[in-house]
Structures are given as C-alpha cells and as structure tokens.
Amino acid sequence: MAQDSDAEDRSLLVVLLEAHQGLWSQLNGDNVSGEEHRHLTIHGFLQQVLVFINTYLSLNDANQVAVIAATSTSSALLHASSSLLHASSSLLGATTKQPAAETSSNPSQEILANLADLLRIQKEHPGVAAGPALLSGGLSRGLCLINKARVSARAGGKRSARPRMLCLQGSPDATQHYIAVMNAIFAAQRSEVVVDACMLASTDSTFLQQAAHLTGGIYMRPKQRSALLQYLLTIYCPDSSSRSHLQLPQPLGVDFRASCFCHRRAIDVGYICSVCLSIFCESVSECTTCGTDFSKGRMPAAKRKAGNSLDA
Numbered sequence: 001m002a003q004d005s006d007a008e009d010r011s012l013l014v015v016l017l018e019a020h021q022g023l024w025s026q027l028n029g030d031n032v033s034g035e036e037h038r039h040l041t042i043h044g045f046l047q048q049v050l051v052f053i054n055t056y057l058s059l060n061d062a063n064q065v066a067v068i069a070a071t072s073t074s075s076a077l078l079h080a081s082s083s084l085l086h087a088s089s090s091l092l093g094a095t096t097k098q099p100a101a102e103t104s105s106n107p108s109q110e111i112l113a114n115l116a117d118l119l120r121i122q123k124e125h126p127g128v129a130a131g132p133a134l135l136s137g138g139l140s141r142g143l144c145l146i147n148k149a150r151v152s153a154r155a156g157g158k159r160s161a162r163p164r165m166l167c168l169q170g171s172p173d174a175t176q177h178y179i180a181v182m183n184a185i186f187a188a189q190r191s192e193v194v195v196d197a198c199m200l201a202s203t204d205s206t207f208l209q210q211a212a213h214l215t216g217g218i219y220m221r222p223k224q225r226s227a228l229l230q231y232l233l234t235i236y237c238p239d240s241s242s243r244s245h246l247q248l249p250q251p252l253g254v255d256f257r258a259s260c261f262c263h264r265r266a267i268d269v270g271y272i273c274s275v276c277l278s279i280f281c282e283s284v285s286e287c288t289t290c291g292t293d294f295s296k297g298r299m300p301a302a303k304r305k306a307g308n309s310l311d312a
C-alpha cells in the first residue's frame with residue numbers, strides 16, 4: 001500500500017537552466033547596490049541547484065528529473081532519469097544529441113560534465129553563442145519530454161508522474177522571442193504542466209511571471225541570491241499538491257503588459273500586426289517581424305486611388 005501511495009506521489013521535475021558564457025559576469029556586474037545581490041558565482045549556483053535536485057530525488061525513489069540547459073542557439077539535455085530517458089529515447093534521438101553518460105547513476109556528475117562541454121563549445125564559438133537564451137526552446141523541449149513520459153506511462157497502464165517545470169533564469173526577457181515563449185507557456189497551460197520560475201536577475205521577468213500565473217506555478221525573484229538553496233528547498237521542492245498546506249510567499253502582482261517589439265518597452269496600449277500579432281508602441285509602416293506592408297492600407301482613399309492609376 002505504501003508503494004502505491006509512493007507511486008501516486010511521484011513527480012516529474014524538469015529543471016530549465018539558462019546557460020551561456022556571459023550570464024555569470026552579467027549577473028555579478030548587475031547594476032545593483034547592496035550586499036544581498038553580491039556573489040553568486042557559477043560554482044555557487046551549480047552547487048545549490050545540485051543539492052536541490054538531489055534533495056528532490058531523495059524525497060521519493062520514484063521521482064524523475066530532467067535538466068535542460070538553454071543557450072542562445074539551442075537547448076541541450078544535461079541529464080534525465082534513466083526511466084525518463086528510456087521513455088523519451090525516440091524523441092531525443094530524432095532531435096538532439098543525448099548526454100554522454102546517459103545511464104550514469106550520479107546526476108550531479110553528469111550535469112556538470114555536460115554543462116562543461118556545452119560552455120566549452122560556446123567559448124570556442126563566441127559569435128554564435130552571443131545573445132539571450134532560448135527560453136522557448138527549453139520550455140518546448142521540457143514539454144516534449146513530459147508528454148513522452150505521459151504517453152509511455154499510459155501505454156504501460158501506469159499513472160503518469162505529476163509533471164512540473166522549474167525555470168532558473170538570469171537574463172532579462174528577450175522580447176524578440178515573445179511569441180515563441182508565450183506559445184510555449186500556453187502549451188504548458190493546456191497540458192496542465194505547472195511552470196515555476198526563479199528569476200536571478202535584478203529585474204522581474206514578465207514572461208516567467210505570466211508563465212507561473214497561467215499554469216498555477218510560483219514566481220519568485222530571491223532578494224538574496226547567495227541563499228538560493230533556501231528558496232529552492234522551501235518554495236520549489238514541495239510538489240503542487242503539497243503546496244496547498246504550506247504558507248508560501250504570495251505573488252506581489254503579475255505584470256501582464258506585453259512588450260513592444262520595437263523598443264522592448266512594456267506597454268499598456270499599442271498597435272498589433274494583424275498577421276503575426278507582433279506588438280508595437282507606435283504606428284509602423286511595415287511589420288518588422290513578418291514584413292507585412294501597412295503603408296498602403298493607411299493611406300487616405302483618394303491618395304491610394306491616385307497611386308494605383310499612376311502604377312497602371
């Protein structure tokens with residue numbers, strides 16, 4: 001009986017880490033005064049995240065974890081529990097290279113080795129690696145893994161583990177990825193995957209705030225980055241059903257404003273491209289995202305007619 005309840009309580013956690021060369025110097029050079037924001041090195045960050053992952057795995061033998069790194073050009077699977085990897089092998093084989101030591105019994109070693117490889121490759125190709133991380137790619141890959149695990153569990157006649165994702169982001173939102181990120185968030189909402197988010201930068205992420213709000217997850221921007229582990233263990237370790245019994249920090253508010261694609265400003269009222277739904281803070285003659293030309297449609301009727309006759 002104990003085993004049955006254990007199986008029901010098991011959960012599947014996908015941790016999405018932002019991983020690019022500039023992130024750590026960017027975080028430490030963040031224009032923030034005050035002691036609380038100092039000192040989160042890559043070593044400190046990884047140590048705390050690995051302790052969190054190992055704690056989560058030790059809560060229940062049946063818990064599964066996958067760790068995905070999002071870079072500016074791609075997302076890479078750093079580690080996945082062997083049961084999960086087995087279920088997802090066909091998907092991963094088709095879309096990405098698998099981790100070198102896929103059946104390693106030590107998640108920490110595998111995560112560190114694969115992350116080191118990833119950062120080394122980025123260092124060798126600095127031009128390619130520049131730019132914000134692909135949050136949408138990481139979210140989509142995580143959702144694919146979760147879906148594959150669900151299908152596999154269903155095929156085996158088992159209950160699937162309760163899935164959730166935890167995004168650890170350190171860069172400000174990349175508004176050029178707005179549509180892709182929002183689509184991934186809506187996909188998570190529709191497939192009932194809880195998205196938790198921990199923002200390490202000194203400014204809030206509207207993408208992650210909306211992701212947590214829409215999927216019933218928790219968004220948090222720790223005041224003391226160096227105490228990240230404390231936040232991870234107390235807030236993100238309990239699964240979504242246990243959270244109802246806990247007194248967790250309440251969100252101070254969600255910024256629902258969309259960002260304009262031209263200046264990356266959060267706006268309350270703006271112009272929307274009727275073709276691709278890109279948002280602009282001011283009227284534009286051509287959509288910079290899809291290239292739709294609005295100049296003719298905005299011309300006064302008389303002028304348009306004159307233009308047409310001249311063309312003819």
Ligand SMILES: [Zn+2]
Pocket residue numbers: 260261262263264265280281282
């Ligand atoms: Zn603008």
Ligand SMILES: [Zn+2]
Pocket residue numbers: 273274275276277278287288289290291292
């Ligand atoms: Zn457009």
